[in-house]
Amino acid sequence: MHRNQNGNHFHGVNEGVPLGPDLPLEAVEVDIEDNHQGDELSNGGLGLGSTQSSSSKFLAPTVSDQALNTLNELREANLLCDAEISVGEHAFNVHRAIMCSCSSYFRAQFTGFNAVSRGFGAEGGASEQIHVVNIPGVRASIMNCVIQYAYLRKTNICDDNVHELLICADYVGMVGLVQQCKEYLSRTLTPENCVSIMGFARFRFLDDLHVKARNYTLRYFTEVAARNTDILDMNVTDFYAIISDDDLNTREEDYVWKMCVKWIDRDPENRKKHVAHLMTGVRLGLMTPKCFMEEVKEHPYVLQCDEAKPLIVDTFKFMYDLDFLNPQADELTTPPLAMPRLPHEVIFAIGGWSGGTSKGCIETYDTRADRWVNINAEDPAGPRAYHGTAVIGFKIYSIGGYDGVEYFNTCRVFDAVKKKWSEIAPMHCRRCYVSVAELNGQIYAIGGYDGHNRLNTVERFNPKTNQWSIIPPMNMQRSDASACTLKGRIYATGGFNGQECLDSAEFYDPTTNVWTRIANMNHRRSGVSCVAFKGQLYVIGGFNGTARLATGERFDPESQAWQFIREMNHSRSNFGLEIIDDMIFAIGGFNGVSTISHTECYVAETDEWMEATDMNIVRSALSANNVAGLPNKRDYIHKERDRLMEERRQRLMASAMARDEVGNGNPPHSLVATNDAALDDYESPNDDEDGNGHDQPQLALQQLGLPLPVPPLPHGQPAIAAPGGAQAQPQAQALAQPQPAPGQENRAVDDRGQENNRRFRVHLRNQRYGSHHEIRRRA
Numbered sequence: 001m002h003r004n005q006n007g008n009h010f011h012g013v014n015e016g017v018p019l020g021p022d023l024p025l026e027a028v029e030v031d032i033e034d035n036h037q038g039d040e041l042s043n044g045g046l047g048l049g050s051t052q053s054s055s056s057k058f059l060a061p062t063v064s065d066q067a068l069n070t071l072n073e074l075r076e077a078n079l080l081c082d083a084e085i086s087v088g089e090h091a092f093n094v095h096r097a098i099m100c101s102c103s104s105y106f107r108a109q110f111t112g113f114n115a116v117s118r119g120f121g122a123e124g125g126a127s128e129q130i131h132v133v134n135i136p137g138v139r140a141s142i143m144n145c146v147i148q149y150a151y152l153r154k155t156n157i158c159d160d161n162v163h164e165l166l167i168c169a170d171y172v173g174m175v176g177l178v179q180q181c182k183e184y185l186s187r188t189l190t191p192e193n194c195v196s197i198m199g200f201a202r203f204r205f206l207d208d209l210h211v212k213a214r215n216y217t218l219r220y221f222t223e224v225a226a227r228n229t230d231i232l233d234m235n236v237t238d239f240y241a242i243i244s245d246d247d248l249n250t251r252e253e254d255y256v257w258k259m260c261v262k263w264i265d266r267d268p269e270n271r272k273k274h275v276a277h278l279m280t281g282v283r284l285g286l287m288t289p290k291c292f293m294e295e296v297k298e299h300p301y302v303l304q305c306d307e308a309k310p311l312i313v314d315t316f317k318f319m320y321d322l323d324f325l326n327p328q329a330d331e332l333t334t335p336p337l338a339m340p341r342l343p344h345e346v347i348f349a350i351g352g353w354s355g356g357t358s359k360g361c362i363e364t365y366d367t368r369a370d371r372w373v374n375i376n377a378e379d380p381a382g383p384r385a386y387h388g389t390a391v392i393g394f395k396i397y398s399i400g401g402y403d404g405v406e407y408f409n410t411c412r413v414f415d416a417v418k419k420k421w422s423e424i425a426p427m428h429c430r431r432c433y434v435s436v437a438e439l440n441g442q443i444y445a446i447g448g449y450d451g452h453n454r455l456n457t458v459e460r461f462n463p464k465t466n467q468w469s470i471i472p473p474m475n476m477q478r479s480d481a482s483a484c485t486l487k488g489r490i491y492a493t494g495g496f497n498g499q500e501c502l503d504s505a506e507f508y509d510p511t512t513n514v515w516t517r518i519a520n521m522n523h524r525r526s527g528v529s530c531v532a533f534k535g536q537l538y539v540i541g542g543f544n545g546t547a548r549l550a551t552g553e554r555f556d557p558e559s560q561a562w563q564f565i566r567e568m569n570h571s572r573s574n575f576g577l578e579i580i581d582d583m584i585f586a587i588g589g590f591n592g593v594s595t596i597s598h599t600e601c602y603v604a605e606t607d608e609w610m611e612a613t614d615m616n617i618v619r620s621a622l623s624a625n626n627v628a629g630l631p632n633k634r635d636y637i638h639k640e641r642d643r644l645m646e647e648r649r650q651r652l653m654a655s656a657m658a659r660d661e662v663g664n665g666n667p668p669h670s671l672v673a674t675n676d677a678a679l680d681d682y683e684s685p686n687d688d689e690d691g692n693g694h695d696q697p698q699l700a701l702q703q704l705g706l707p708l709p710v711p712p713l714p715h716g717q718p719a720i721a722a723p724g725g726a727q728a729q730p731q732a733q734a735l736a737q738p739q740p741a742p743g744q745e746n747r748a749v750d751d752r753g754q755e756n757n758r759r760f761r762v763h764l765r766n767q768r769y770g771s772h773h774e775i776r777r778r779a
Helices: 065-076 096-102 104-111 140-152 162-172 175-187 194-203 207-219 221-227 236-243 253-266 268-279 289-296 306-320 641-663 669-674 676-681 693-704 728-736 742-751 753-768
Strands: 010-012 029-031 057-059 083-087 090-094 117-120 128-134 154-156 345-354 357-366 371-375 388-392 395-399 411-415 420-424 435-439 442-449 454-462 467-471 482-486 489-493 505-509 514-518 529-533 536-540 552-556 561-565 576-580 583-590 595-603 608-612 623-628
Touching: 065 140, 083 096, 083 140, 090 096, 090 140, 096 104, 096 140, 104 128, 104 162, 140 154, 140 162, 140 175, 154 175, 162 175, 175 207, 194 207, 207 221, 207 236, 221 253, 236 253, 236 268, 253 268, 253 289, 268 306, 289 306, 345 395, 345 576, 345 583, 388 435, 388 442, 388 623, 395 442, 395 623, 435 489, 442 489, 482 536, 489 529, 489 536, 529 576, 529 583, 536 583, 576 623
Parallel strands: 083 128, 435 482, 482 529
Antiparallel strands: 010 154, 029 057, 083 090, 117 128, 345 357, 345 623, 357 371, 388 395, 395 411, 411 420, 435 442, 442 454, 454 467, 482 489, 489 505, 505 514, 529 536, 536 552, 552 561, 576 583, 583 595, 595 608
């Protein structure tokens, strides 16, 4: 495509090849549905008019850049021009045929009955007819862009002219130019302008642009709420449609309520009457209790509104209903005020090692419902572990790995939209324990183990050519390392060189094609995972040659220094690490004794790890990738969202029963073994405030006379605990907890009944609603 030397903002569709005598007609046939709609001569040279519309196929409308530029030069030199376009005091000489080829308006003007012409000649000689079209209300610079597009199929589109240019192009019927303007607006969406573009698109009946701008607003709602002022000028209908949408992307419902308050504050006298209506769009049951109690329940707008009081009562009833743990209660249905919204990103956990064999299973994580979902889309080529993966668009590329017998150089790609696997070109080397990263649309396979040697070689895959190429090797041999992309560089961290676990790290700069060492990490780490997060490199877990690590550290490229972060709740190596919802998720792995399914997430703002729901399958050596914006995301999220509270109730009942059995000193082995994860899950941040928190749910249940039958097993819990695994220590600790004498326990119930009841309610609330829906802080 020819690009004007005066600017970088030229947008065009003339990327075809010249139609010459050596090009067979079959080579340029295309389906009519795939053709760029609108312009009758889309690329300006074949003169294929509407007479072809009845045909199922026609010649591809292409013309060379040289021909287009020649036509434009003739116009600028006023050669062979036979028409004039007048805007204000400016006039442009044009060729009627060229303008008619891409504009229904000019075609009607130049060929219709109302065409205006002006005759002129020399001394009575034969006169020529110059057709004149006058278009009022259009600036000369805008008309110049329109005419330029008619000749070149590209023009200079920028922030200053795109709206006016789109209106003019729509007026004169240049569908191709309208499309280019819409594409420019779609590419330049920001949290600051998305609402105004959404309003502009609706006013101009540009439905596709309106959908894109609205989806952008929903996806980046947190940034929009913080930086956009146009959203405060929306009418109540449009504003409610945004905040109540299931696709609204927010980690905390607190942000939605605060946005509602800001909207009312814009015009409180006229808007505060809508507070109850807006509250029905906020998922009040998913708010943090502190925000609900302090900023909703006690807010003046709410206190002054009678219609809001039933909503407050319903939320209180939902949060504090003791029937939640009553085994005789009817099955719970998740109410609208607690229905999780839909995620915009989905984590894919693919493959891995479990039970002495490689796995091909796929699970996805629904961050809004805090549930792992089994996906029936295993690779028909077979399972693999210790592989690497990278995401480009909606495709997940699986690189290298090991299946228990063979070390792979083969590579596979999973299309998350079509749910199909396919083969791509193999690497030059077999690579197990390989590190994989994506940069600028290309995939890098770094180091690994080929079955004989630890590698320092690196290969780069270009999806457009389906080819691997060798790039300069690393300074160190690294297998079982980890790599990620940060600020245009690929960082490789840790690993094993055949003799020792490594604490070194280095980065590759594609502009210099060189690997450069950085400062060593604080710990040696093999089987490590790393991610780029908030402008820094986070390196977590691994094996130091002696033990599996729970430690993590981050590297600041500016200061060139490593700094420790809070330790994980679980030591692990060979695990998945991915970012979603502005949190780092650690998934599965090996803890030194057994393979685990534990999932936890790191919140950088508070430097803390929180527990999330475990995977359905225990495994290590898996890969984890975040895929955003899937058009078929409903295929990968938790389906029974209306049963989330019932599932939660079953898990808590199992936990209460297990704790009751342990407290009575007669723990059935199978019950304790199968509910260890549920015991951990039952801890909350308020448990240890006065040293009595752990026993309060059981005391309250006894006080209320609620029976405690054995409930069904929690979803995803294995029937048998791994012998000698991570469960042994929590069980021993639970069994070793001192129990009060019967008389002392009765006195505690009699003297502190009300306090126990209050604390039990708080305990349940913290278990059911955390800062991230179902994700729980660990005590």
